[in-house]
Amino acid sequence: MANGQKPTINDVARLSGVSKKTVSRVINKSPLLNDATRGKVEAVIAQLGYVPNLQARALALRRNFLLGLIHDNPNAQMVLGVQEGILDTIRATEFALVVRPVDRHSPTLLDDIRGFIEQQRLYGVMLLPPISENDNLARMCLDLGCTVVRMGSARLDEDARLVASNDRQAVSEAVAWLAELGHTRIGFIAGPEGFRSARERQDGFVEGMARAGLKPDPAIMARGTYRFESGRAAGEQLLSAKEPPTAVFSSNDEMAAGLLHAARERGLDVPQDLSIIGFDDTATAAHIWPPLTTVRWPIRTMASTAARKLIEPGSAAAAPSLFPSDLIRRASAVPRPGKDAQ
Amino acid sequence: MANGQKPTINDVARLSGVSKKTVSRVINKSPLLNDATRGKVEAVIAQLGYVPNLQARALALRRNFLLGLIHDNPNAQMVLGVQEGILDTIRATEFALVVRPVDRHSPTLLDDIRGFIEQQRLYGVMLLPPISENDNLARMCLDLGCTVVRMGSARLDEDARLVASNDRQAVSEAVAWLAELGHTRIGFIAGPEGFRSARERQDGFVEGMARAGLKPDPAIMARGTYRFESGRAAGEQLLSAKEPPTAVFSSNDEMAAGLLHAARERGLDVPQDLSIIGFDDTATAAHIWPPLTTVRWPIRTMASTAARKLIEPGSAAAAPSLFPSDLIRRASAVPRPGKDAQ
DNA sequence: AGGCAAGATGACACCGGTTACCATTCCGGG
């Protein structure tokens, strides 16, 4: 310690004239300890700038302090928001956040993740959509002995903890808003098949239409991949329908931007000729023209909650949490032309 | 081990009838080892599914396998690209990536980061712009005993390793391209004062203008904060000049998007009335209308290189690396109207 | 056959914490 090494618990013990054990008690805030002793030891700790070695601690405790974030980049904005949310929770703790972007389509996905978890001996992992929907993956993590939290669209989950946004309700309300603006021909661009979020949003669309007394028309509904290009393609399909929509709900912002391009290429004016609502409230949403009306879900808060569930034992943490989303009203959705004239 | 615990090196040793030390040699691929023994031990390892405990290893080796990424979110797209680049390098190693978003303006910034590094005993840290420009921070990390790599705009650096993009040259070329398209009134939106990247880009602008035989006009140059709104404000300023520009280079995409809004609000047609070039090639760049001509720098490759410098000892790693950027030509920059008619 | 260097392996302490368990001191109550 004198020679440039970091001070250890032994140095602290020697300098304060107590045993390692006592220092350990001070660090761990053991209640059965004389105040005088505690003070003495704390003074030495401060003087030395002693920081306990987490690796040694992890070894002795047979558990460590690493949380893993496993995702496959659906959306940079969202992933970063999640990271910030997790940090909000763990910043003052001894936990650290380890990230692991993966490729959902890799044939060795499960093995890669297993190796990662085993090698780093993670305490818990957080799964983001879309891989959070992979039940086999969640089960494997649980079997590997770490706690698991999944983020995603609403759905009960027996064993892994769940933090979800209520996509269905949010979409339903967005559609209701379009109806309120006087639209009756409302189109829909769905997310890719097999994604829970895609289904939730589709269900929300159907529900919203029903509530508004409208009937979804398959002729102005299409499916995309959540990517920009697919949104443009879907847009072309919808807009070339015999009776094109005057408003479209897109299951995410990126596809909404694609739709916007498709509309523009046809010489349509958005929002005059076509109202658009997206989902996610990505950075792009506010920056495109016109600014996109979209659904924002509280990513950061959700992630922060999820992290709490990960590190806090207790049964309460096991109950799924459902978060509401907000409709952000911008310029891309306006009353149907001629509606006021009715 | 039999009772559900993870197998340890002792289990492997016992089952294969050799000592711990020999198993350790197998794991570390020691060359002085009998092939027969190695084979036997490896068989047992495979059979048991033994994975060495990194924490114990870190303790014994007095170094660990954690790389830290410290940043304050200049741009989600970029941060995520960096994370992916780092993973490209460390995926097959025992290193893990620990992220730490921070707030550049926090008064306790340095202390927070120090605590983080000391607590987790990071092996190395990577600093992203803009905090990578903080020399005190870099020095502190070095003093704490971890290797440091800074990403940023070109500039020699004595102690910390540097991975940089050649912003100046890239901007210079972008301006040359505008000149080639026939523009002579070229405006500029600078980044915030005090940022190295902002200065590099500004220098590049001046250089490019000079090369094209043009003189920068302060009346059509403004400064922004790299945020959308500041781009819009700068745009209003530039466009209300007595002699407005026919083309503008914006120091990043987000401000370019703001400029685009400003132009549109004035009834200008982009690109017919105004050509725009941005910087960064964020997701937004391709999704706005018209698609933005912009400078793309190889974030992922740079980050991958940076990670290699972090974990590979050797003096070669200490030399700064400079990466070239590409001009992505999209629809937002077109020939000056009437130019062909000349 | 003897000597010896090189190769292969093992014994043991140690990294920096933790826990189990024991020893001491200091009480109050019978």
Add this chain to the structure above:
DNA sequence: CCCGGAATGGTAACCGGTGTCATCTTGCCT
């Protein structure tokens, strides 16, 4: 005045690896 129990601190072993150094084989040379 003695004893039991709480409060406090110490000792040793352990977590799962690694380094050092000693030991035991070999093969080869003379």
